[in-house]
Amino acid sequence: xxxxxxxxxxxDALHNPKVTHAVALGAxxxxxxxxxxxxxxxQMDEFRDRARLIRAHTISNLDRYLxxxxxxxxxxxxxxxxxxxxxxxxxxxxxxxxxxxxxxxxKSKSMATEEIxxxxxxxxxxxxxxxxxxxxxxxxxxxxxxxxxxxxxMHKTRYEVAETFHEKLGVPYTDDPxxxxxxxxxxxxxxxxxxxMGISGANFAVAESGSICLVTNEGNGRFTTTAPxxxxxxxxxxxxxxxxxxxxxLLNVLARSATGQKMSVYTSxxxxxxxxADPDGPxxxxxxxxxxxxxxxxxSENAEILYCIRCGACLNHCPVFQAIGGxxxxxxxxxxxxxxxxxxxxxxxTAGEMPHASTLCGKCQEVCPVRIDxxxxxxxxxAAGHEAGKSPAWLNWGVxxxxxxxxxxxxxxxxxxIASLGTRLLAKNGWVKKLPPPLNGWTDYREFxxxxxxxxxxxxxxxxxx
Amino acid sequence: MNRDDFLKNxxxxxxxxxxxDARAExxxxxxxxxxxxxxxxxxFSAEVAALKGDVFRADTPxxxxxxxxxxxxxxxxxxxxAWADEHLPVPxxxxxxxxxxxxxxxxxxxxxxxxxxxxxxxxxxxxVGITGALAGLADTGTLVLPGGAGKGRLVSLxxxxxxxxxxxTDLYPSLMHFIAAHPDAxxxxxxxxFISGPSRTADIEQTLTLGVHGPKFVHVIxxxx
Numbered sequence: 001x002x003x004x005x006x007x008x009x010x011x012d013a014l015h016n017p018k019v020t021h022a023v024a025l026g027a028x029x030x031x032x033x034x035x036x037x038x039x040x041x042x043q044m045d046e047f048r049d050r051a052r053l054i055r056a057h058t059i060s061n062l063d064r065y066l067x068x069x070x071x072x073x074x075x076x077x078x079x080x081x082x083x084x085x086x087x088x089x090x091x092x093x094x095x096x097x098x099x100x101x102x103x104x105x106x107k108s109k110s111m112a113t114e115e116i117x118x119x120x121x122x123x124x125x126x127x128x129x130x131x132x133x134x135x136x137x138x139x140x141x142x143x144x145x146x147x148x149x150x151x152x153x154m155h156k157t158r159y160e161v162a163e164t165f166h167e168k169l170g171v172p173y174t175d176d177p178x179x180x181x182x183x184x185x186x187x188x189x190x191x192x193x194x195x196x197m198g199i200s201g202a203n204f205a206v207a208e209s210g211s212i213c214l215v216t217n218e219g220n221g222r223f224t225t226t227a228p229x230x231x232x233x234x235x236x237x238x239x240x241x242x243x244x245x246x247x248x249x250l251l252n253v254l255a256r257s258a259t260g261q262k263m264s265v266y267t268s269x270x271x272x273x274x275x276x277a278d279p280d281g282p283x284x285x286x287x288x289x290x291x292x293x294x295x296x297x298x299x300s301e302n303a304e305i306l307y308c309i310r311c312g313a314c315l316n317h318c319p320v321f322q323a324i325g326g327x328x329x330x331x332x333x334x335x336x337x338x339x340x341x342x343x344x345x346x347x348x349x350t351a352g353e354m355p356h357a358s359t360l361c362g363k364c365q366e367v368c369p370v371r372i373d374x375x376x377x378x379x380x381x382x383a384a385g386h387e388a389g390k391s392p393a394w395l396n397w398g399v400x401x402x403x404x405x406x407x408x409x410x411x412x413x414x415x416x417x418i419a420s421l422g423t424r425l426l427a428k429n430g431w432v433k434k435l436p437p438p439l440n441g442w443t444d445y446r447e448f449x450x451x452x453x454x455x456x457x458x459x460x461x462x463x464x465x466x
Numbered sequence: 467m468n469r470d471d472f473l474k475n476x477x478x479x480x481x482x483x484x485x486x487d488a489r490a491e492x493x494x495x496x497x498x499x500x501x502x503x504x505x506x507x508x509x510f511s512a513e514v515a516a517l518k519g520d521v522f523r524a525d526t527p528x529x530x531x532x533x534x535x536x537x538x539x540x541x542x543x544x545x546x547x548a549w550a551d552e553h554l555p556v557p558x559x560x561x562x563x564x565x566x567x568x569x570x571x572x573x574x575x576x577x578x579x580x581x582x583x584x585x586x587x588x589x590x591x592x593x594v595g596i597t598g599a600l601a602g603l604a605d606t607g608t609l610v611l612p613g614g615a616g617k618g619r620l621v622s623l624x625x626x627x628x629x630x631x632x633x634x635t636d637l638y639p640s641l642m643h644f645i646a647a648h649p650d651a652x653x654x655x656x657x658x659x660f661i662s663g664p665s666r667t668a669d670i671e672q673t674l675t676l677g678v679h680g681p682k683f684v685h686v687i688x689x690x691x
Contacts, residue, residue, distance in 0.1 A: 022671070029672045053493040060488035063477040070469065076656075084467035084475070134678060135669035151669065158671045177673040185678060192679070193586040196579060209653035219623060219665040219680025226619050226657070227586055229579060237476070242492050244652050248645040249495075259668075262513075262606040263641070266680065267660040269652045277615035280575040281656055291472065298479030304486055373486065 006330060006353045013324040019155050023147075023325035026154035030316040033260020034367065041262070047252045052370045054246045055307035062298065062306075065207040065240045066289065072210025076272030078285040086116035089288050093118060093199070093232055094125055096286065100230060102127060102196040106188075108216065108224040109133035110201025111149050111310065112234045112290055114332040115345070118199070130191045132220035134184055141168040147326030149333065150258050150312040155325045188220065198224035198282065202235040203310070204250060205287075208243045211271040212287065215254060215264045222266055231273065231282040237289050238306040250309060253369035258311040293345040302377045305340045307370045314364035314374060320357050329354055336364035336374045340381060348385050355381040394441030413457075420451040498643045506604035506637040507688060513607025517663025518676060519684035527556045530687045534559075534596065534629060535566045537685055541627050543593035545569045550616030554598050555631050555689055573618055586624075595621040595681070599632040600651065602686070605640045606662055609686065613657035622661065628681040630661075635691050 004012075013019055038044045058065055070080040083089035097105070105127055107113065119129045119140075131140040135152035139145065142164045146152030153161070162175035171183050200221060202212035212233050214221045225231050241247060247269075255261040274281030297306055315321045315335030326334035331342040331351055339358065342351035355378045364374045385391065405415045423432050427450035435443045454462075467475075511521040524530035534556075538546065548570055551559055560570045573589050576582050597617070601610040609630050613619050622628045638644040641660070645651070652658050665680030676682050 026672060050493065050495060052487055053489060056485050056488040057490075057492055060480060060483070060485040063473045063480065066476065067469075067473060080469075082467050082469050082472035084472060088467060132679070133669075134667045138669070153669050156670075158673070161670050177670040178675050180670055181667065181675040181678060188679065189590065193590060194583045206652065211652050217665065218667050218678040220678070222619065222623050222659070223679055226623065227575075229577065229582060244649060245494075245642075245645050246492075247652075248641050251641060261662075263603075263608055263660060263662045265517075265662050265665055267662075269658040269660075270656065271653055271658075272656050275614070275656050278613060278656060279573060279616070279618040280620050281613065283577050289472070291467075291475065295475045295479050298476060299482045300479075301484045303479075303483035 006328070006357070009328040009330060010324050010357070013328040018157055018160070019325050019327075020323065022155050022157050024322055026148070026151055027316045027322045030151070030259060030312070034257055034313055034316070035260075037256035037260040037262065041256060044253070044256065047249055048369050048371060050249045051253050051309075052307065054241060054249060055309070055370050058241055059238060059298075059303060059306045062237065062240070065242060066237060069205050069207040069210055069240050070287075070289070072207065073272070073285075073287050074210070076210050076285075078210065078272050078287060081286065081288045083288050083290050083292070085292050089116050089234060089290050089292070090118055090121045092288055094121060096230070096232065097122060097127055097197060098125065100196065102230070104191065104195045105129045105197045105199055106191050106195035106224050106228060107131050107136070108198070108200045108214065108221040109136050109152070110199070110234055111332060112201045112236050113199060114146060116234070116290070116292065118234070130188070130195075132188050132192065132224055133216075134181065134218060137184055137188065138164060141165070145327070145332055147334070148312060148315055149310055149335075149337070155327060192220075192223040192227050195228045197230040197232065198228040199232045199234065200224055202233050202239055203254070204247055205235050205240040206242075206244060206247055206269070207240055209271055211269050213247055214266070214268045214270065215251070216268070217265040219266060222268055225268065225270055226281055229283045230286070231270075231284065232286040232288065233270075234288045234290060237291055237294055238308070254309055254311055257313040257367065257369040297341075297344045301380055302340060302344060304372055305337070305344065305377055307372055308337055308341070309370060310337075311369055313367040313369065317363045317367045319359060319361060319363070324357075329357065336378070340374060340377045343381050348381070348388055348390060352381070352385045352388075352390050355385070392441060394438045397438050398442070416451070416455050420453060420455070423450040424453070426450075497646050498640070501639050501643065503635050503637040504691070506639060507634055510602050510604040510607060510637055511688070513604065514663065514684070514686055517607050517684075519607065519663045519686060521686045521688050523688050523690070525690045527689070530556050530631065530689055531559070531562050533687055534563065535568070537627070537629055538563075538566075538568050538594060541593055541683070543568070543627065545571050545592050546594040546596055547571055547573050547589070547592055547618070547621045547625060548596040549598055549618065549621060553616050554596070555633055559596070573620055573624075575620075589620070589624060592625050594627040594629060595623075595625040596629045597622050597631070599630050600636065601644050601648070602632045602637045602688075603639075603641055603644060603660070604637055608641070608660050608662045610644060610651070611659045611661060612651065612655040613659075614655045619657050619659070622659070623680055626677055626681055627683045627685070628661075629685045629687065631687050631689065633689050633691065
């Protein structure tokens, strides 16, 4: 987590026209993509219902399916490591890399590896780590974190990418996306063909066969899991699903929700390392199953967040995300999904403000492929923060005052008369933009219309008399 | 952490948690409706074209072979990678293409790291890869390519041009239809790929670019029954 405050980062984002423009463009394109895909797929709602049932059944039986998945990975000659937390996961990979004399790692995009900060740890051991997804490659060069869970470099304009390539790769400046792509392709090809270890995530883990599924578009995922002799997959434990048929249902809703594609270009199902007589493929297959706080979600009223299939639709449609972009949130998981999962993984002290960065408009739930009730959980986490004593003084006093007034009708009526007079005095052109302390906390970020001269009760009484 | 403790952690959480819409049994759905593959060719072709690939209908293996030779010439290629002859629906492909002056290169990756690197690098200038396909999915323009002996993954990944040979009788309306007919397709190979068009990215300002790391050209030759 960065050491600026959330409010500072929000202000910085809102005052940075490059970021706001790039994010709005990116998010609107993905919104439009999803809308097109859903319009062209009449069974979308039916598949979303099925997808939700599959995820709910799986997460509520997670121990059973994890055991089945691990048994099948091992039956196919793969190795499973059970990582309680980020440190255990990172150390497993470090030790494996050391034992195998790994000097160059190539990575395909994995939010789980961002979560556990794997790259830094390997680099500290003197290992070269190269991200191969184009967006991740760019942010790696720029020494930044991704700003969106599926479009890591959504916050950058082509000019910024051009600068980064020119500065960090020493190539002549060009801001033509196709030329930039060719530069990246040439650079990464050499890495693919010479890396000792490929590290991926997994979009899904299929229990009945011990398979992982990678949903990609560029081909870097396939290279990462084919060319190097060792393949390590870092898999959040909630990624598991029961069968190949269930995978089919989820694949029907994932790409459509994420980018508007019917299928991603490459959907790869990997079941173990290369088999005897296979002409290519890795010699070893390792799966690191990651808890890192997910079991805390399980034991709570917020277990539903584990149904998430990481499509990013909630980010793309969120008015707050569209305004501030991913970096302002301060977590590798931003937007609505991030605002629930980050406090769970990293605690309310670190991420407790994130659930407040929402208008609770509910758009996220409307577009979620597994219909997760994000607003409910955002409110749960706000309540948890309040109970843990994290609410600001002005809110505590305001709520206390309102509770007292609401429980005493006479007090309430007089309070309304004062509020009516007071707001009409304070208002400019009918809008109240500044309240005196301790209520200024509210108007620092919001305005509201002045109260009417007569309350509804008063008007009702007058009309009844007429 | 060891497996037992990890799973104990998970299990102990389950009793306390709230799982909306969780059913005790794994949810299933009725199998998809029956279909006639021959009726799917048009939709499949349209979807592949929308993805910037293309589909050529070949009435005979000879027509397919002629098309392959033409594509090789179009792309200025004299060498190619290919699945083993016995996995391709055009009989004796290698011998026939040799007759046109085209040479097959082999690509078996050794386990040993320096040899591995050398072999991969040596193959990286080959322009064309020719594969078969287990199936085609009409509603998404998707090719289903299994791995295994004689079916190298790199053939459809390393070269910039991918030529895929598919029987019209192996077309399915959708992914769910394919899975219902081939429930063991995933577990029966170390690598099962669903390929929908040329490789692409829109990471830079949402501008679409093809042929990022995987092939830039996908040519499907659809063979009549």
